[in-house]
Amino acid sequence: MCPQFPSRFSRERSPSGSPRPGQDLPWEREKHPSVSMVSILSLPLPELSKKLRDGSLPPEHVFYSYVGKALQIATETNCITEYLQESETQLRKAKLAGKLGLLYGVPVSIKDSINCQGHDSTLGFIKNLNKPMAEDSVLVQVLRRQGAIPFVKTNVPQSLISYDCKNLIFGQTFNPLLYTRSPGGSSGGEGALVGGGGSILGFGTDVGGSLRFPAAFCGICALKPTGNRLSKKGVIPSVLGQKAVVAAVGPMAKDVESLALCMRALLCEDMFSLDSTVPPLPFNEEVYCSTQPLHIGYYETDFFTMPSPAMRRAVREMKKLLEDAGHTLVPFELTNVDHVVFDFCIRGMFADGGASFLKKFKGELEKSSMGLLFWLAKSPNWLKTVLSWIAKPFMPRFSSILRSMRANTVDEVWSLQHEIEEFCHQFIAQWKKLNLDVMLCPMLGPALGIGYPGKLSVAVSYTMLYNILDFPTGVVPVTLVTDEDEDELKGYQGYFRDWWDRTLAKAFHGSVGLPVAVQCVALPWQEELCLRFMKEVETLVLKTDGLV
Known part of the structure; x- marks a missing residue:
């Protein structure tokens, strides 16, 4: 309409x-x-x-x-x-x-x-x-x-x-x-x-x-x-x-x-x-306008959602541009992202087993694109537990989703909140041990075909991490998909080689000329530093393209 x-x-x-x-x-x-x-x-x-x-x-x-x-x-x-x-x-x-x-x-x-x-x-x-x-x-x-x-x-x-x-x-x-x-x-x-x-x-x-x-x-x-x-x-x-x-x-x-x-x-x-x-x-104008060289962490993959060739290239090329501009780039290793996705994100969003989600749709027409989520929300805990156990050897990610969609007791929710707090402190400790100002990260892309996002909820790992951590995060487009990226995509298999990985490979195909971005991340309450880093990335890309 x-x-x-x-x-x-x-x-x-x-x-x-x-x-x-x-x-x-x-x-x-x-x-x-x-x-x-x-x-x-x-x-x-x-x-x-x-x-x-x-x-x-x-x-x-x-x-x-x-x-x-x-x-x-x-x-x-x-x-x-x-x-x-x-x-x-x-x-x-x-x-x-x-x-x-x-x-x-x-x-x-x-x-x-x-x-x-x-x-x-x-x-x-x-x-x-x-x-x-x-x-x-x-x-x-x-x-x-x-x-x-x-x-x-x-x-x-x-x-x-x-x-x-x-x-x-x-x-x-x-x-x-x-x-x-x-x-x-x-x-x-x-x-x-x-x-x-x-x-x-x-x-x-x-x-x-x-x-x-x-x-x-x-x-x-x-x-x-x-x-x-x-x-x-x-x-x-x-x-x-x-x-x-x-x-x-x-x-x-x-x-x-x-x-x-x-x-x-x-x-x-x-x-x-x-x-x-x-x-x-x-x-804070002073932070945003600073020209001091930055100490930047970076990673090319979260080892959960395999990046498309263009995503990986975007981070690599940006790393080189930043280093050439006088900034220091330090590798940052992500671990246990699967735990973050399943036990923090999915379990946190649906800690009531999906009851609130179902309530929202009462009287509404249910859409097939959300069929799996509806089915999980409607299923009793015992069924989710049994199916999770059966699916684990063959479909580990599906098994984890089933387990994460169980309804929790109040005590379990409090334990989850505490675990998330501890994870956040550990992440910040790793950040500070490397003396980082900001972080350069991949961003899912290029744009998926219509209908694919509904089938690929597991591919939100690159973004959802920073909602769990509650860090300010910006997106800046830095490159376009090339013919070489498209050709390299033929070998894309994913880390799990399951239905989701195969579907994501299809969703990435046919994207030559579409934009690919990176994420620029800072610690909580440091939006000005995040924006300053984003501006640095944007300026370097424009210089490379001969636009400034």
């Missing part, structure tokens, strides 16, 4: 349904012959923000340029769920504002699960339709106070527990780079809209990679902050009350400087006063 924009942005104004690339919006041409939609859309956020604040670019020009482009991208990718009509009222009021916020006049897009007053937060569930939210989330309140104009909400997979982007209300969202590929999820609508150029700044959530998958798949940047660096008040989680796998809300944009500007704007007194559980830590 495509979003129904107001009539004046409809097909009546343009035979193609939206302005063609290089074409001015009709209402702009009528009023301002010199204004070019393309020139506005080509401005990076810091420059756009500067022009808006100094008055050299009127906010309505920017707003309607992005509305037109968003309509085009929505038509192509089905990424938008709702147009926020009140954005036009806010646009008129913005011109009368005395004090201009850091994001004055900037149109921003918002993930479906982030509450906007008067609009649904469906999570892809039919039962949540026509239940408008009573107030804005704190994030949206702060954005408005900083002058930003939320103008659309974007699509998600049903329940958010997926890194594809499809539900029964709005349908499938497509990757703007290649329509046969998934845009990632669960912030997939944001990834498609920002990746396609229909939004200059978007906001999503991440409980296992839900910001990072769309960014990597759509060739853009994203920051997953420490779980409580930005307020989650008014943001609906995938599983209410679970604390083992830490969720975060964060920004997505075309470049790192845009993410930094966004964090400067959000880490303000309004954020800290509207949600007193958020630590009052303003943006």
Whole structure:
């Protein structure tokens, strides 16, 4: 289902349904012959923000340029769920504002699960339709106070527990780079809209990679902050009350400087006063702007999900570029990632045996892509235990999933929480023993074909690790899949050589020209250092490509 924009942005104004690339919006041409939609859309956020604040670019020009482009991208990718009509009222009021916020006049897009007053937060569930939210989330309140104009909400997979982007209300969202590929999820609508150029700044959530998958798949940047660096008040989680796998809300944009500007704007007194559980830590400019050489840990694989040839090459090439730039790279060895995936992630998310998950789907149509999860959630503990024991010699990963989906007692949940805390302390101790500032890590990619993410939930190991640890993590695209990568993929077998490994190999095939990213990781509460590292990676890639 495509979003129904107001009539004046409809097909009546343009035979193609939206302005063609290089074409001015009709209402702009009528009023301002010199204004070019393309020139506005080509401005990076810091420059756009500067022009808006100094008055050299009127906010309505920017707003309607992005509305037109968003309509085009929505038509192509089905990424938008709702147009926020009140954005036009806010646009008129913005011109009368005395004090201009850091994001004055900037149109921003918002993930479906982030509450906007008067609009649904469906999570892809039919039962949540026509239940408008009573107030804005704190994030949206702060954005408005900083002058930003939320103008659309974007699509998600049903329940958010997926890194594809499809539900029964709005349908499938497509990757703007290649329509046969998934845009990632669960912030997939944001990834498609920002990746396609229909939004200059978007906001999503991440409980296992839900910001990072769309960014990597759509060739853009994203920051997953420490779980409580930005307020989650008014943001609906995938599983209410679970604390083992830490969720975060964060920004997505075309470049790192845009993410930094966004964090400067959000880490303000309004954020800290509207949600007193958020630590009052303003943006640390000194850390972000530092030019000191970095001590960087790195690894090419987690020995659980075998990286695609392009993933491995992305880390190797980035390592060399960083070393050539004067930074120190130190190997970091990951161990027991299978334990993290099964005993921390899956068991933590479904500590009640999947009862909360099933409850969410009550009265909803069950989708076949989640068939295994439904079956596991509905099965009694004794059956899961027996089947886990039988499957262990032949299908060890399936056996572990069965075991991890058992319902836990309160005592077992407390023990799990304690074990996760101990794991986090051990990981940080290993980090500090190597005297690391940051870490360079693989990011799953390139974009998988539509339908594959639902079959490959085990492939979230590279991202979910940092939700368990609650470390800030950013994604930066660094390379494209080559013919050599594609050829090398013929020998891909995986570490387990099971059905999942064979399916992942198929999902990677036919990806020449698609982007591949890396993850940039820092210790908790060090978002500025994470962004500084991301900026270093981005700059080195641009230099290599001859773009700076």
